[in-house]
Amino acid sequence: xxxQSINDRVIGLVMALFSAIFLFMALKLPxxxxxxxxxxxxxxxxxxxxxxxxxxLLVVRRPVQATPGTAFWKVRIxxxxxxxxxxxxxVMSVGIWVSTFLLLFVYALLLRRSKPTWLETxxxxxxxxxxxxxxxxxxxxxMPESLLF
Amino acid sequence: MGGFLDAILTVMQPYNLLALVxxxxxxxxxxxxxxxxxxxxxxxxxxxxxxxPTDTAFVIMIGLMGGGLYGGMLTAxxxxxxxxxxxxxxxxxxxxxxxNGQGGKAIGWATISSIIxxxxxxxxxxxxxxxxxxxxxSFGPPxxxxxxxxxxxxxxxxxxxxxxxxxxxxxxxILGTVGIDAFGDFRFHFGVNDLAGGMxxxxxxxxxxxxxxxxxxxxxxxxxxxxxxxxxxxxxxRMRLPGVKSILKRWKTLLRxxxxxxxxxxxxxxxxxxxAFAAYNVEKRASRTPEKFGQGAEEGVIASESANNATPxxxxxxxxxxxxxxxxxxxxxxxxxxxxxxxxxxxLFRDHVDIIYVIFVTTFLMNFLFLPIGWVGSMMAVPLARxxxxxxxxxxxxxxxxxxxxxxxxxxxxxxALIFAIIGLAADRFGFPPAPLxxxxxxxxxxxxxxxxxxxxxxxxxxxxxxxxxxxxxxLAAILFVLLPLVxxxxxxxxxxxxxxxx
Numbered sequence: 001x002x003x004q005s006i007n008d009r010v011i012g013l014v015m016a017l018f019s020a021i022f023l024f025m026a027l028k029l030p031x032x033x034x035x036x037x038x039x040x041x042x043x044x045x046x047x048x049x050x051x052x053x054x055x056x057l058l059v060v061r062r063p064v065q066a067t068p069g070t071a072f073w074k075v076r077i078x079x080x081x082x083x084x085x086x087x088x089x090x091v092m093s094v095g096i097w098v099s100t101f102l103l104l105f106v107y108a109l110l111l112r113r114s115k116p117t118w119l120e121t122x123x124x125x126x127x128x129x130x131x132x133x134x135x136x137x138x139x140x141x142x143m144p145e146s147l148l149f
Numbered sequence: 150m151g152g153f154l155d156a157i158l159t160v161m162q163p164y165n166l167l168a169l170v171x172x173x174x175x176x177x178x179x180x181x182x183x184x185x186x187x188x189x190x191x192x193x194x195x196x197x198x199x200x201x202p203t204d205t206a207f208v209i210m211i212g213l214m215g216g217g218l219y220g221g222m223l224t225a226x227x228x229x230x231x232x233x234x235x236x237x238x239x240x241x242x243x244x245x246x247x248x249n250g251q252g253g254k255a256i257g258w259a260t261i262s263s264i265i266x267x268x269x270x271x272x273x274x275x276x277x278x279x280x281x282x283x284x285x286x287s288f289g290p291p292x293x294x295x296x297x298x299x300x301x302x303x304x305x306x307x308x309x310x311x312x313x314x315x316x317x318x319x320x321x322x323i324l325g326t327v328g329i330d331a332f333g334d335f336r337f338h339f340g341v342n343d344l345a346g347g348m349x350x351x352x353x354x355x356x357x358x359x360x361x362x363x364x365x366x367x368x369x370x371x372x373x374x375x376x377x378x379x380x381x382x383x384x385x386x387r388m389r390l391p392g393v394k395s396i397l398k399r400w401k402t403l404l405r406x407x408x409x410x411x412x413x414x415x416x417x418x419x420x421x422x423x424x425a426f427a428a429y430n431v432e433k434r435a436s437r438t439p440e441k442f443g444q445g446a447e448e449g450v451i452a453s454e455s456a457n458n459a460t461p462x463x464x465x466x467x468x469x470x471x472x473x474x475x476x477x478x479x480x481x482x483x484x485x486x487x488x489x490x491x492x493x494x495x496x497l498f499r500d501h502v503d504i505i506y507v508i509f510v511t512t513f514l515m516n517f518l519f520l521p522i523g524w525v526g527s528m529m530a531v532p533l534a535r536x537x538x539x540x541x542x543x544x545x546x547x548x549x550x551x552x553x554x555x556x557x558x559x560x561x562x563x564x565x566a567l568i569f570a571i572i573g574l575a576a577d578r579f580g581f582p583p584a585p586l587x588x589x590x591x592x593x594x595x596x597x598x599x600x601x602x603x604x605x606x607x608x609x610x611x612x613x614x615x616x617x618x619x620x621x622x623x624x625l626a627a628i629l630f631v632l633l634p635l636v637x638x639x640x641x642x643x644x645x646x647x648x649x650x651x652x
Contacts (some may be wrong), residue, residue: 011579013317022323022337030334037609040334043597044326051319057312076367077574084567087562100550102545104306110367111539118541128543132551139200 012058019055022050076110083107092144096136101129155190156506159204160514168205169511172212173518175527177220179213180233181533185541187217187233188478192358193545196351203489203508210485211461211508214478215267215515218421218458220526222259226252226450227386227530235421235457238429242442242449249445253389253527259446260523261391262403266455267516269407270414270462271288275509277415278498281470285495290606291613294599295623297422297592300473301585302627304480304633308582313461315631317581321589322596324348331598343561352486352553352562353590356569357576357583358481359549364574365417366542379441389525402432402448406455413456414463417630420476421457428456469505470495472595477584483591493595 026044033039083106091099104125136143159165172194179190191213198206221233225241239259246255288296301318308314328338328347338344395402406428412425425432432452433442464475471492474480486493491501496507526533553562576583607613615621 007579015320025337029336030332033332036605037340038601038604040330040332040336042604043600044323044336047319047326051316051323054312054316054319058316059472061312065315074368077364079407080364080367081567081571084563088563091560096554100547103550104546107363107367107546111542123541124540125547128547131544132428132547135197135548136551136554139197139555141200144558 008061009059011097012055015055016052019048019051023052080110083110096143097129097133100125100132104129122125152502152506153510155503156510159503159507160208160510163209165205168201168208168374169212169515170518172209172513173216173219174457175520176213176216176218177223177519177522178216178533179220180217180236181220181223181530182541183224183228183230183232183524185480187213188481188542189358189362189545190217190479191478191485192354193548193552194235195354195481195488196556197561198485199351199488199556203491203504206485206489207504208511211511212518214461214482215512216518216522217478218460219263219523221457221531222263222450222454223256223523223530225528226255226259228501231423235425235460236453237422237452238425239450239457240442241429241453242446243453244446245363245443246447246450247386252386252530254391254447255445255450256386256388256523256527256530257308258450260408260519262451262453262455263458263519264516265403266407266410266457266459267461267519268513269404270411270459271509271513271516272462272632273411274462274465274512278470278505278509282495282498285409285470288495288619289617290599290602291617291620292429292623294469294596294603295614295617295620295627296473296494297596297599299623299627299630300417300471300592301596302586302630303473303475304585304588305422305629307476309634310336311631311635313579313581314585317576317583318585318589322593323589324353324586325590325593326597328510330594331601343565347555347594348589348590349562349565350487350587351556353569354481354484354587355549355564357573357587359545360566360570361573361577363542363546363549364570365450365577376560381461386527386530388524392406399448399451401435402451403455405431405435406452407459410456410459414460414475416463417467417473417475420464421460424456424460425453428452430609448608458516465508465512467577469497469508472592474588480584480588480591482553484587487591493591499505 021047026041026048029039029041029044031039031041083103087099087103105122108121108125160169160271175190175194176187179185180187191210194209198209201209220236221231221236222239222243224230224232225236225239226247229240229244231237231240243255243259246252301322305311305318307312325348329335329345329346335345340480343349355520364650401477409428409431410421410424413427415422429442429452432448433439436442436446436448438446460475464479467473467475468483472483474483483493486497491497491504549566550563553566556562572586573583575581576586603613604611613620
């Protein structure tokens with residue numbers, strides 16, 4: 001419960017900072033054109049102000065006991081995201097089917113479980129990637145011209 | 150009536166019937182497996198429906214909605230683990246029936262009750278929505294603005310931590326201001342071309358509801374405990390339908406459950422689980438043998454499941470006519486309207502009434518698919534329960550990626566989805582709900598346009614939102630929605646303190 005309240009305060013501060021920057025940017029937007037009471041900046045400015053108020057409320061309020069969620073940052077998750085980034089930048093040149101299979105294979109290796117089997121780590125990603133690829137072909141989605149499939 | 154006939158012919162086309170079977174089956178499957186939800190299934194399929202005809206896409210979505218409420222009873226009865234929140238009350242008597250060797254009978258009653266609940270509520274939907282839409286079509290900008298505020302308040306009040314829920318909602322509204330606005334100014338797109346037209350909705354949905362599951366499984370997913378059944382218990386899980394006579398004997402329970410479910414579904418913020426609890430309690434009170442409840446009483450299963458499956462008919466009324474979603478699934482489904490270029494709210498009834506009739510007919514027809522799907526499912530209930538969720542992660546990931554490709558054929562959407570997956574991880578870690586964020590993203594431009602138009606009408610006078618009676622009512626309702634839980638929580642805390650002081 002103690003860590004929860006510290007977390008809430010930190011998150012509140014981060015969000016307050018974000019809303020302050022957003023509010024600053026919103027205020028710099030063009031205001032109401034002549035003859036109009038409202039302009040591009042009206043709505044975002046209100047939202048920014050409201051977000052700032054609520055984030056500060058999160059900082060000062062008494063801690064509320066919350067159910068802990070999944071950890072936000074772990075090496076496995078970081079590796080999974082790096083793999084996804086690598087996928088995003090190579091998929092168009094390598095090909096959807098092959099790179100999707102490789103990415104799913106990496107995901108399967110990163111999953112937490114006791115006794116991984118070949119079926120789970122290799123065949124399932126292969127099958128899922130093939131299914132997804134087949135669906136894209138079936139739906140007639142334009143594919144990039146790539147090295148492999 | 151012509152509209153209905155056309156819609157029946159449309160839904161009856163082989164292509165659409167297949168889509169309906171796929172939707173209901175997938176919805177049932179996702180809701181039967183604990184940990185997976187029909188909202189996840191919708192997030193996975195929504196991008197893929199982009200390239201389908203609009204009617205087919207909505208047939209699938211409605212099918213997912215119905216199946217998503219039906220399938221949860223399978224694991225509720227066999228394992229005492231509700232696959233979906235709406236089936237919590239089904240465990241009270243469904244699981245004891247299974248333990249008594251009447252698993253197949255319980256599944257049979259759950260199926261019949263689901264069908265009857267769904268059919269009754271779909272009829273109320275068709276009648277109610279068309280009437281309410283007539284009223285809603287007369288709404289001007291102030292009413293529309295108040296309506297969007299009310300919609301946000303309803304979804305924000307779903308979560309117990311209102312501050313965080315409201316923060317998530319406003320963050321969503323802020324994300325919705327990205328891109329070109331009504332005055333032709335570009336805002337907050339930081340020179341990124343993909344954002345100039347606005348924050349794309351689909352990658353946000355896929356990232357927040359689907360891709361996030363993949364990363365979460367890298368940290369917390371552990372093998373499910375192996376569940377053992379004695380042979381006597383597993384012997385009878387094949388669906389056994391009750392006879393017509395016994396169905397007729399239970400007509401009061403069925404009708405009460407269906408009406409309660411439809412009414413609770415209509416209330417924004419209350420979904421299948423509240424409906425099922427309410428119907429269960431009413432039935433227990435009405436029963437001449439209340440002591441049998443909890444020991445395997447058929448009426449318990451009937452009340453819970455008829456109410457649970459009657460909620461779509463109720464919740465689709467505000468979703469379709471006003472653009473106010475009753476729950477998380479409906480919030481994501483409103484995204485489906487936007488993707489297919491349809492307006493959200495009353496204009497749907499003026500400009501695209503054909504799709505409305507397709508939705509009515511689908512909401513009615515889908516219920517009858519529970520029979521074959523339940524029959525197959527009843528034989529798979531035990532193996533399904535043993536399925537490790539790590540097995541499903543590659544499939545979820547593959548469908549997320551395929552869907553993101555299907556939207557535009559580029560990788561920029563995958564990057565946006567990845568960013569939203571990170572937001573989703575942080576939200577889950579720190580206790581922020583994702584549904585208000587998505588609804589904020591959806592309603593942002595509607596809310597802003599309605600506000601700007603109202604203020605232009607009034608010459609900048611904000612009292613226009615209070616002087617228009619309907620608008621004032623919606624705003625008052627919004628305030629009540631957010632404030633009432635606060636008052637109740639305070640009372641509860643006081644009571645708890647009092648009892649603690651006594652002990």
